[in-house]
Amino acid sequence: MRNNKTSVHEPLFHVVKRDTIPLWKSMLIRVIAVAASLLVCSLLSMVLIKANPIEFLETLVDATFGSERRLWKFSKDAAVLLCIALAITPAFKMKFWNIGAEGQVLIGALASVACAFYLGKSMPNWALLIVMFVAAVISGAIWGGIPAIFKAKWGTNETLFTLMMNYAASGIVAFFLVKWTPSGSSVLGELKVGHLPEIVHPYLLIILAVIAITLFVFIYQSFTKHGYELSVVGESENTARYIGINVKKVIIRTMLLSGAICGIAGFLIVAGLDHSITETTVGGRGFTAIMVSWLAKFNPLVMILTAAFVTFLNQGASQISTFFNIDSSFPSMVVGIVLFFIIGCEFFINYKVKFRSTSKKEVK
Amino acid sequence: MKKIFALLMAAVLTAGMLFSCGEKKEEVTVADDDFKLGVILLHDEASTYDLNFIEAVNRAAEALGLTEAQVIMRKNIPEGNECYEAAADLVDLGCDVIFADSFGHEDYMIKAAKEFKDVEFCHATGTKAHTENLPNFHNAFASIYEGRYLAGVAAGMKLNEMMAADETIVPKMGYVGAFTYAEVMSGYTSFYLGAKSVCPAVTMEVQFTGSWYDENEEKNAAIALMNNGCVLISQHADSMGAPSACEERNVPNVSYNGSTVAACPNTFIVSSKIDWTPYVKLICESKMNNVAIPADWTGTIETGSVVLTDVNTKAAAAGTVEKVAEVRAKLISGETKVYDTATEGFITVGGEALTSYMADVDTDAEFKGDTEVVKDGYFHESEYRSAPYFDVQIDGITLLNAKY
16 A cells, blocks of 8 residues: 555645735735726726726716816815715724614714704804704714613624614604795705804815814724723723723724714714705715725825725716716726625735645655 | 697697797897807716706707707705805806706805806896896796696596596595695696686595605505595606506506606506796897897797697597687687686685785895785795796695695
8 A cells, every 4th residue: 555656636726824924015915906996996987988098087087187167176075075984993893893883873864954944043053063062972872872881781782773774874864954944845854053163165174174083993902001902902902801991981982983983974064065854964984994004904094096096986977977988887897896806805915825736745 | 539639739839939029120040159058967867857957958959059069057066055166167168158957056056147247147937137236146846837737627527437437535635745835736736726717525534744855755655645535646746656556556646857658657647847948048148149138038838848748548538639729719819817816716725715925036035925826816936036936825635644
């Protein structure tokens, strides 16, 4: 039997975990992924909508950089998305899957509108803005805090709970819209009071506010005891308990913060932009923010880039639908393809693929 | 019969067009190359409401000879600041006329109109143009209550036929509405009155859903009405919920926003809808010829804005086509009024004749009646502003849930 030669079957390729990879190399992989995804998209556009790929890319870029107005809109949209992403980040870092940002922002917006609606005539604008802000922060915190308390005390599933709270929030908004519009139209229209002051440009204040929030969340997560505690709870609750961290307290505290920042986002949307509310005021940004936060690996500074990138894609895709007069499922495909490539490339950053060497090894 | 109806329609439409052309001083212009139309839509083709606008814009563009590059459509624009942003961006792209299709777009269109004075902003279904007094902001609607009245005539004929076939049938209709909003109330009342004009014993129950588009709720509302003994259903909401529930239970249905005959071949009778093509043509031509656009425009049967689909003879009662054509001619001539308060017992409120009503025509924060609209023997709907303001609860119609 000793003389028998057995050839070991080796697969065509196998996957090996990488130790570490230099930053430039990982960034290069990401850039390649984005470029490849855009290439696929433009090829697809050539086949499906008979568009010239160069024209396609031009349109995509033009949607953001085509005019000063578009650049402002882009910066503002990215800022609002970033604000919501920042809000959910501490919770996600704690592995508390808060998918209720949509509702937390909406309830903050509703609180702001309610203040402007009822108190608008009885106080000066600056005082009204403060009241609106405080109301938004408190209501957002309550909306985020309720599922946290249930999770901390009774171990309920936060994913389902926060999701349900979204529907509750939009139901409450629908109720108030009916109440506030005696004509029965359920369209509130633009409120004349409670507008944020205009500094240089109507959107500048929003952008500055979000930059401040970014720095705050960055410092909170990286340089404070709270930030340390929540990351330990996220890594291992048992470890946290062992070293004397009050896990329940950390969960509730972090979600109050998360909800409060969502409330601020709601306030910014109402006081700075819409001056009104509908059930779709947040428009899915509460969910898009999850992706923005994940893509940045919960790093608030990197999140500036990911929020900008996602906004760039959305704006470009909607422009493509307008420019080429196609229905809006094509832009969704574009966004989907690009994100698929980006998430896919993370795999190649963490693992490498080894192919079978050409000479077959023999084992005696 | 279909052919006769189609011919009649064609004849009346041509007559109407000739008439309106005769009035105009300038002939239809060839589109100039610089002209651009911008369109802001709440949703996209998937919504029957927005599809109706998209098709109208395409038809108007074709009629005016506008190229693809001259019509820019922005879809999925929410009723918030995004509407203003979209409008401003369309101005940057060189649009001369910008048209928005959803009620909630209005305030943001006004905001844009104040900023960009050289561009015309036209808004469908809105109520504020006649009080804002901006030279470049305009509202439009259509006297869709006339279309609903005609659809109601078809429904009444069907009820008569059903009662003749089976004496036990009680002529009770069901109506699925979105909100207790004047547009809906005006719609179901005119539908009811159309039916009553041919079937005097008819009553109606209305169930509201609290949403403009909720397929499930609309289906449930229709089923609830049928369980309540309603033998014919109509609706004012944008989904297929009510028509498909009717098809399942083989209950006749009068539809809205376009024909549902493909999905409901056995129960679909007829549908009324607003055709926005004449208005889109009007605003483009006015701008090209430097003619002022009316501040508040009401499309009618005569302008081709209020139309009925073909009658489905499989479900409709015999003679429906002829009867509808007859009533249609009377509506055009003014012989028949939809909200006829002069005929005794036709419109009553709490048993009393309706002799006076103050409607909330001016849209202010008061939500109070400000204009007398009942005179000369009828309720003057869509005359003091294009958007409906008929919100009287008349006898014969029961609201099952008025909470919305």
